[in-house]
Amino acid sequence: MHTPLALSRRVGIIDLGSNSARLMIAHYAPGQAYRITDELSRRVRLSEGLAADGRLRTVAILRAVQAVRLFKLFCDAHGIKRIVPVATAAVRDAANRADVLRQLRAATGLRFRVLTGREEAYYGALGVVNGLGLSSGLVMDVGGGSAEFSRVERGRFRRGETTPLGAVRLTEMFLNNGDHVRPAALRRLTDYVDEALDRLAWLRLAPVETLVGVGGTARALARMDREARHYPFGLLNGYELTRQRLAALVERIIELPVAERPKQLPGLPSDRADIILAGALVVQRALHRARASALVVSGHGLREGLFFEAFLPHSTSPVIRDLRTFSVLNLGRLYGYEAAHAEHVTRLALSLFDQLTERHGYAAEERACLWAAGQLHDIGTVIDYYDHHKHSAYIILNAGLPGYSHHETALIAMLCLYHRKGQPVLAELRAPPRPGDLDRVRRLAALLRLAEYLDRSRAQTITRLRLEGSGKRLRLLARPRPGADARVEIWEAQRSADLFQSAYNCQLVIEPG
């Protein structure tokens, strides 16, 4: 109890891309829980000035080697022995690939694995499936040197291909001629993109499917859009960027000279100001081609996909089967939650939920949020006991719950915030509210609160709850374990029943029975 699960294994994932080189460190207990603990990012621009003969430039290779040396040094300093170093399009397509690999090996001892186009797509899709719970749809990863497209069905990677539609490559090919964008250059770029996409006949999205964007371009676009909207939720993972808003963004980018873009477009990293237009156009044309109305951004991609192979080593396909459940339990384990109490509170709360279905009319989505809040409501104790309801909400909003949407995650945080006391207010919801959200929070938090006080002793004294009555008078019969005295739990729950009574507009009397 209260003992966080020990994350005894560590791995460093090195991803040498065309634009950036990244080291990602994860601590994990295989199959159970994990946490990303460090990320180093170096702007290497490996494919900068790519020669006509397809050779990477010497100075670019040197930057890459220096970056990887730093990463190796970091891993050594941390005692991280397991390192997974991969290289993608820039190295894959380089005429002097062998020389690059040799230099990397000589400088760091690391043997880089050069991913094929399909593998690049596969790992990106794996990161997305395990990061968003994508069931069926398309995944698009616009990188520096290439863009990968994948089809996912029932949570499994089906097919994937690489295209040369990388933001750095396209910028060098079409847009590196001055500060202002010329319409003719834009047309040539768009035609080139459309031609490449046309070759992917399977790049279509069915109505219930999702198009997911991965990688630096998608994240930058999401950040810019989020800033422009004053979006209240801090995590990128799960952010939805609509076609209309993307179109408006692209227009703005085109208008601005490169040097002014970071200032005028908050959220745009300054080292991406020149290449963002090309990347944004690829995303735009892909949305058009796939007939998707929006892009959902994934915070997890290739690096996480590689990580999941280490995390779920004995699977033929390292896909987390029930991502929502996993995310909630992952967070609970990381914080050492008290499983027995959390399970019991959850059970009681869901029992009330099910018995009140006709009154509240809620369904699976709300039930899943209540389940998650029941599990996680006490994790904030790790910061401080006295305001742990606040801290639980903070942790959930900042760590995120892969598999749950932003709106669901914000609801779960609200339920945790109000699980002990207080009157819910909509201003505390960290997502754009939807109709009925305040009632939703009040009605669900009321159940969680009753359940919490019905286990005030933490002894799981109450074994069963039964609601009786109708209209404005309800009776809640709480059955204690045989021989146990539940008077205290019942008294505490009765004292905390005011939220229930106002949320359900009735009187509630709690009795043993």
Added chain:
Amino acid sequence: MHTPLALSRRVGIIDLGSNSARLMIAHYAPGQAYRITDELSRRVRLSEGLAADGRLRTVAILRAVQAVRLFKLFCDAHGIKRIVPVATAAVRDAANRADVLRQLRAATGLRFRVLTGREEAYYGALGVVNGLGLSSGLVMDVGGGSAEFSRVERGRFRRGETTPLGAVRLTEMFLNNGDHVRPAALRRLTDYVDEALDRLAWLRLAPVETLVGVGGTARALARMDREARHYPFGLLNGYELTRQRLAALVERIIELPVAERPKQLPGLPSDRADIILAGALVVQRALHRARASALVVSGHGLREGLFFEAFLPHSTSPVIRDLRTFSVLNLGRLYGYEAAHAEHVTRLALSLFDQLTERHGYAAEERACLWAAGQLHDIGTVIDYYDHHKHSAYIILNAGLPGYSHHETALIAMLCLYHRKGQPVLAELRAPPRPGDLDRVRRLAALLRLAEYLDRSRAQTITRLRLEGSGKRLRLLARPRPGADARVEIWEAQRSADLFQSAYNCQLVIEPG
């Protein structure tokens, strides 16, 4: 690394007071780190309706027994075997004390230890010394049935006495006659309080000393004052309540009928509305008597004092010698901070601080804040890596740093918030700002940021820093370990030097040397 220290021991402290009964659970590694993980509080009002013959009423005893049974159940459910059950004034003074203890023992198996007045004072003082770092001064604990006063010198309890000035007792004696306060009753109460305080000839405060308030009355007064001022810092521990503001509070309380007090005085717990006036008057008269200009509120009192005996078992006096250092290391250990990196960054930052003394003019207080920030800047990683600077600040502001004032704690949080990037803004300071605070944060954060990037590899590559030059041109010579290549660290530090350059109004060139 990143492995939180295992808190393998647990203890439950039960404090049966005149107003409330409380159970406090702590997890700890003796002498190293601890965390309060649960608190249950039951409003027992043990001394309610105290008979003329000094016997506690049967129904009050029954409430106490039920509360303690709940606590025992809770401890059993958590597998907490070590329980420290104590009783204070209400039981101590009860004519039927033996009967009360017998009933408690029969119902729960617990043998309550009845503290003497001096012991009550002692443990309260111990809680304060280890919770605020009080060196010399007075401690006042206004409870339900009694008020304890202690003198502390050089961090040690010197003397202490109990008085019958408990909030519940005084209310029952003088104020339980209707909703409005009658001036005559108020006078009689004030005279009674002054008489009791007069007997404590040693209740005087020297100018450099502090008067600390402990217990429910002090906390309630602090909460009310904090609400009235919209005070930006959330922790009670270390809150300063001035005589003027207390006087204004007392006036407002007197004006309001009991039933209206909670609504008109946010921060006042509703179950304290009737007894708050008596308690506030005791505090007010004590401040007057001791010639103190303010009361500093301690969030730690008797229960924590009892806990510290378990925490530091082999000391003759379980006082934490250097509380600031302990608090910082406690927090670091709880979050599994990387000691080697933290130590190194701290060392580099302090080296810069010391070499720049003539430029910034700061002294021990700022240096201590920089030290703390150097140790704690990465603890937020436990929530999420990508915004860990934000989370480190959040944790510090919510867990608190006993031994540091609110203002210092808020500064430390600011330094952590800005240790990686960004331009400090005063709005992020969670304490009433003082003149020069923005410059202070910029100058100190700049040092921490350089130090952080100078250890980007986490290999502690840079062994020494030397600043040369003057006026608008400074050179920072960074010496690598023999044979080590520090180009990356120096490059990263140079890239992050803009805050330093604007904070110190000079150009900074970083070179190996």
